[in-house]
Amino acid sequence: MKLLVFAHRGEAQAFFNEWELVPVEYYFTGLFKNKNSYLLTTGEGPKDASEKTVAVLSSFKNEITELINIGIAGSLTSKLSVGDIAWVRSSYAQNAERSEFKSYTTKNHTNIDCITAFSRVASKEDRKTLSAFADIVDRELWSIASAGHLFKIETSALKLISDNADSVDMCKLVKDEAPAMSKKLFLEFQKYESKIAAVKPVKLVVKTDSIEDYFLHHPKFYFTTSQMRKLSTVLRGLSLKKIVSDVDLKKIANEIIEANANEKTSKELSKIFLNDLSERLNPLNTKIKEKINQSLKPLLDSGASVSFDPELEQEYIQINYQVRNTKDQKRLQLALEQFNYQKIKDIFAGNLGNDV
Amino acid sequence: MMFEKIFIEEHLENHPKVLEIQSRFPNSEFKFIKKIEDVFGRVKKPYLQKRTNLNLFIGEKKGQLVKPAPPAYGLSGEPHYYFVHAYNCIYECNYCYLQGYFQSPDIVLFINHEEIGNEIKKLSLEHAKNSPSEKIWFHAGEYSDSLALTHLTGELPHYFNLFKELPNAYLELRTKSVNIKELVKLAPSENIVISFSLAPEHRAKMNDLKTPSLKARIEAIRELHELGFPIGIHFDPIIYDDKLAESYTRLINQLTLALPAEAIRYISIGVVRFTKNVYHQVKKNYPDSDFLADDFTKSFDGKIRYNRPTRLWILGKVKSLLVDAGVPIEKIYECMEDGDQDGDQNDSLH
Numbered sequence: 001m002k003l004l005v006f007a008h009r010g011e012a013q014a015f016f017n018e019w020e021l022v023p024v025e026y027y028f029t030g031l032f033k034n035k036n037s038y039l040l041t042t043g044e045g046p047k048d049a050s051e052k053t054v055a056v057l058s059s060f061k062n063e064i065t066e067l068i069n070i071g072i073a074g075s076l077t078s079k080l081s082v083g084d085i086a087w088v089r090s091s092y093a094q095n096a097e098r099s100e101f102k103s104y105t106t107k108n109h110t111n112i113d114c115i116t117a118f119s120r121v122a123s124k125e126d127r128k129t130l131s132a133f134a135d136i137v138d139r140e141l142w143s144i145a146s147a148g149h150l151f152k153i154e155t156s157a158l159k160l161i162s163d164n165a166d167s168v169d170m171c172k173l174v175k176d177e178a179p180a181m182s183k184k185l186f187l188e189f190q191k192y193e194s195k196i197a198a199v200k201p202v203k204l205v206v207k208t209d210s211i212e213d214y215f216l217h218h219p220k221f222y223f224t225t226s227q228m229r230k231l232s233t234v235l236r237g238l239s240l241k242k243i244v245s246d247v248d249l250k251k252i253a254n255e256i257i258e259a260n261a262n263e264k265t266s267k268e269l270s271k272i273f274l275n276d277l278s279e280r281l282n283p284l285n286t287k288i289k290e291k292i293n294q295s296l297k298p299l300l301d302s303g304a305s306v307s308f309d310p311e312l313e314q315e316y317i318q319i320n321y322q323v324r325n326t327k328d329q330k331r332l333q334l335a336l337e338q339f340n341y342q343k344i345k346d347i348f349a350g351n352l353g354n355d356v
Numbered sequence: 357m358m359f360e361k362i363f364i365e366e367h368l369e370n371h372p373k374v375l376e377i378q379s380r381f382p383n384s385e386f387k388f389i390k391k392i393e394d395v396f397g398r399v400k401k402p403y404l405q406k407r408t409n410l411n412l413f414i415g416e417k418k419g420q421l422v423k424p425a426p427p428a429y430g431l432s433g434e435p436h437y438y439f440v441h442a443y444n445c446i447y448e449c450n451y452c453y454l455q456g457y458f459q460s461p462d463i464v465l466f467i468n469h470e471e472i473g474n475e476i477k478k479l480s481l482e483h484a485k486n487s488p489s490e491k492i493w494f495h496a497g498e499y500s501d502s503l504a505l506t507h508l509t510g511e512l513p514h515y516f517n518l519f520k521e522l523p524n525a526y527l528e529l530r531t532k533s534v535n536i537k538e539l540v541k542l543a544p545s546e547n548i549v550i551s552f553s554l555a556p557e558h559r560a561k562m563n564d565l566k567t568p569s570l571k572a573r574i575e576a577i578r579e580l581h582e583l584g585f586p587i588g589i590h591f592d593p594i595i596y597d598d599k600l601a602e603s604y605t606r607l608i609n610q611l612t613l614a615l616p617a618e619a620i621r622y623i624s625i626g627v628v629r630f631t632k633n634v635y636h637q638v639k640k641n642y643p644d645s646d647f648l649a650d651d652f653t654k655s656f657d658g659k660i661r662y663n664r665p666t667r668l669w670i671l672g673k674v675k676s677l678l679v680d681a682g683v684p685i686e687k688i689y690e691c692m693e694d695g696d697q698d699g700d701q702n703d704s705l706h
Contacts, residue, residue, distance in 0.1 A: 092399045101398070101459070133395065133399055240646045241597075285663070315664070352669050
């Protein structure tokens with residue numbers, strides 16, 4: 001469902017005329033619905049637009065997938081004349097003397113930017129200030145786009161130039177022209193709808209997603225939640241680096257399954273598979289870790305548990321060893337004598353040997 | 357190149373450079389503003405909007421015009437300063453810190469070169485007095501490319517004349533551009549180094565978006581070297597891949613065919629790094645960049661880098677390739693990595 005947001009009923013008049021919209025019983029008036037869309041009229045200004053859009057998105061967020069602000073705007077540039085119509089690119093805002101730093105980029109756009117003024121443009125000086133930031137000025141879009149951003153709903157805005165933002169008296173004029181303007185907005189919106197409908201629904205198949213699904217649903221694998229995240233990251237990485245094809249990924253998985261199927265659980269197989277993929281994605285890291293582990297061998301052979309910074313950023317090792325008798329003590333002493341910390345230092349200094 | 361709007365500080369309305377720029381861009385919309393900061397960076401303009409809607413600001417740089425450069429900036433042992441006569445860049449390197457620095461991709465040109473020059477002169481003379489045998493360095497291009505717009509900005513003769521008077525002072529002009537037509541009109545100067553940022557061909561294609569090709573850059577290097585301009589080189593940022601050694605070997609070969617190793621004035625090497633904010637912007641602007649699949653970690657200074665063994669291995673590897681190719685080791689410096697210390701600058705512009 002789309003949520004179409006208008007400031008004034010006049011701007012939405014053609015939509016009421018053409019569609020069978022029924023009022024939705026809600027906390028405030030102005031919300032209507034037909035089978036494809038919600039239509040909301042908020043009243044003028046960013047405060048009402050923000051409050052009402054947030055409220056409706058909050059209540060109907062499971063149904064609403066697209067947010068569109070439709071309405072009139074004043075032109076701040078000579079490149080746009082009264083009657084021109086445009087999908088907005090970026091939305092900015094001006095609150096009194098201050099520009100709001102945040103901006104929102106909309107989904108379907110031309111190269112027209114809009115600035116939402118928190119108060120009506122009352123002077124040529126106001127117009128000049130606003131024109132530095134955008135091509136058109138309205139009173140609501142930034143608030144509506146902000147609400148869309150909050151709910152992670154794609155937002156776009158269709159604006160019809162009603163005036164040149166140079167006179168406060170234009171309100172009456174706009175009121176008089178409302179039916180014609182609304183009709184124009186409706187026709188442009190219909191064009192947009194037809195364009196969307198004309199594009200054959202193509203199921204977007206993201207390569208990594210499809211292969212990800214394949215492994216997630218593979219009967220021999222069981223991925224825990226964190227492993228699922230890791231799988232997604234690693235597959236995305238392999239795809240970006242174009243290291244392994246999907247066919248090869250399946251081969252790798254089959255080889256792991258064949259080699260381990262009888263002795264490993266599905267969870268263990270997933271772990272082996274993920275480690276294999278990580279090694280392919282970051283072979284240098286794997287070599288570094290192998291080298292560290294080789295250096296730690298005397299300690300590990302003594303039964304000590306040894307860890308190092310998993311991020312490979314801080315140079316240290318941590319030894320955990322339980323001494324229960326003098327034999328344990330001697331074993332540790334021997335291991336420490338055989339262990340050469342300089343090798344760890346060398347690895348952290350980037351001296352990785354000739355085989356890298 | 358086309359600027360949609362050109363904002364000019366009101367007091368510069370009749371400045372000859374402003375009039376010249378106005379005549380070059382008759383189709384742009386001109387707006388006069390009190391000061392650049394009234395508009396530039398006041399709202400967050402999406403970075404990639406530079407592709408379709410780039411604005412230009414012309415004004416005067418205020419505040420401290422010449423600043424001390426961060427540690428590990430240039431060959432060590434000499435004082436380094438940088439000066440800013442522009443913000444932002446016409447190129448689109450996908451690792452560039454400018455994505456997260458100014459909150460706007462619009463180009464800003466400061467035209468008070470006289471004032472900047474006076475400050476450089478003052479510092480140089482003071483330095484000559486206090487340390488007569490030591491050089492002092494000034495770097496341009498900290499927030500922009502030093503050559504890319506010189507046909508428009510026209511400041512090169514001013515700085516060339518200035519540095520003629522300051523034999524103890526050295527100027528570095530950093531670039532990825534091949535826009536050398538203004539430069540070749542000038543006589544080379546021993547104390548003005550043109551430094552080019554280079555990356556292996558496949559990396560330049562993948563990462564240095566909208567920049568001149570490696571081949572073109574090397575051609576520009578050859579031309580300038582033959583004309584007698586001192587040349588510096590930056591291998592920065594280096595991005596890891598499994599072809600790193602081969603690709604840098606090839607790059608060094610290509611480079612040294614145009615510029616003999618012994619003629620390289622200096623060469624910096626640095627591994628890719630990001631502030632947290634810039635890394636976030638890179639993910640947003642260039643989500644398909646292959647290096648985003650690399651294992652980065654928060655390093656000693658909070659910046660996002662490869663882990664320590666990896667980055668130090670990269671630096672060591674490239675350094676040894678350079679030495680093998682005949683570049684004297686004392687001409688190689690590690691940028692922003694010396695002893696794991698770093699400055700407060702954001703990096704990875706060049």
